[in-house]
Amino acid sequence: RPLLNTHDVGQTLHWYEEVGSTNDVAKGLAEEGALHGEVVVAERQTAGRGRRGRSWSSPARRNVYLSAVLRPDLPPARAPELTLLASVAVCQAVRQAGVAAAGIKWPNDVLASGRKLAGVLTEMAAEVERVQWVVIGIGVNVNAAAADFPEELRGVATSLLLERGAPVPRALFAAAVLTALEEWLDRHADEGFGPVRAAWREMSDTLGREVRIRGGAAELTGVAEDIDEAGALLVRTATGLERVVAGDVELLRP
Ligand code: BT5
Numbered sequence: 001r002p003l004l005n006t007h008d009v010g011q012t013l014h015w016y017e018e019v020g021s022t023n024d025v026a027k028g029l030a031e032e033g034a035l036h037g038e039v040v041v042a043e044r045q046t047a048g049r050g051r052r053g054r055s056w057s058s059p060a061r062r063n064v065y066l067s068a069v070l071r072p073d074l075p076p077a078r079a080p081e082l083t084l085l086a087s088v089a090v091c092q093a094v095r096q097a098g099v100a101a102a103g104i105k106w107p108n109d110v111l112a113s114g115r116k117l118a119g120v121l122t123e124m125a126a127e128v129e130r131v132q133w134v135v136i137g138i139g140v141n142v143n144a145a146a147a148d149f150p151e152e153l154r155g156v157a158t159s160l161l162l163e164r165g166a167p168v169p170r171a172l173f174a175a176a177v178l179t180a181l182e183e184w185l186d187r188h189a190d191e192g193f194g195p196v197r198a199a200w201r202e203m204s205d206t207l208g209r210e211v212r213i214r215g216g217a218a219e220l221t222g223v224a225e226d227i228d229e230a231g232a233l234l235v236r237t238a239t240g241l242e243r244v245v246a247g248d249v250e251l252l253r254p
Pocket of ligand 1: 022023045049054055056058109116121137139141156
């Protein structure tokens with residue numbers, strides 16, 4: 001069985017020793033007409049990005065930093081489904097790599113032992129009706145040791161190495177992520193969001209938990225009950241059920 005078991009995703013690979021952000025490189029390629037499934041991967045990033053202008057710590061040759069150009073046949077309003085889909089693919093690959101207890105924090109984090117192991121950053125360009133391209137950026141801490149993280153991330157971030165106690169070959173792991181990503185994209189194209197939603201629920205570290213949501217339309221606290229058919233988080237608050245489409249989730253109790 002080949003390492004990379006895909007038709008499209010990752011079959012064209014743009015490899016860099018160093019970039020600012022793989023998402024920025026992938027967006028440039030997408031604008032120039034890159035095909036569905038082209039992937040940018042880098043050994044390190046000097047300006048790795050999270051959401052809302054936050055940064056992504058990207059030490060050299062320890063972790064996986066990659067971005068896939070996708071051309072899904074979707075209206076722009078459904079693009080958020082792809083963030084959840086990518087989180088499911090990453091969580092699946094992480095579990096296969098031996099971290100069985102990994103789970104997903106809505107919308108884009110993969111956690112283990114309550115610490116962040118991976119993040120997903122989705123960006124897109126759309127016309128009125130149709131998505132032109134989506135870039136899905138994935139950062140996974142693979143072989144980072146505690147000392148590879150900046151001070152402020154110690155106790156907040158973890159890696160496959162720290163969770164398993166043994167290193168994981170990065171190329172093998174990246175191939176597993178891309179293979180899982182394509183499997184879920186194919187399934188999403190054929191069957192819609194339903195199967196992704198079911199897998200997300202099973203992998204969720206968020207549902208049933210008391211959460212505080214910040215950075216979205218409003219700040220609120222309640223119990224995360226479910227995700228809806230569009231991937232929005234449904235939170236039961238003292239005053240009713242709130243539908244959250246964007247924001248940062250803080251898990252309030254174990
Ligand atoms: C994310 O943002 O989690 C999305 C991260 C996406 C990174 C990939 S790497 C390849 C591609 N190219 C890019 O430039 N980006 C993508 P957010 O939910 O906003 O979380 C950011 C927060 O996570 C930061 O403010 C830190 O608190 C924390 N953080 C930063 N680096 C981390 C790391 N390596 N591991 C764990 N947590 C980290």
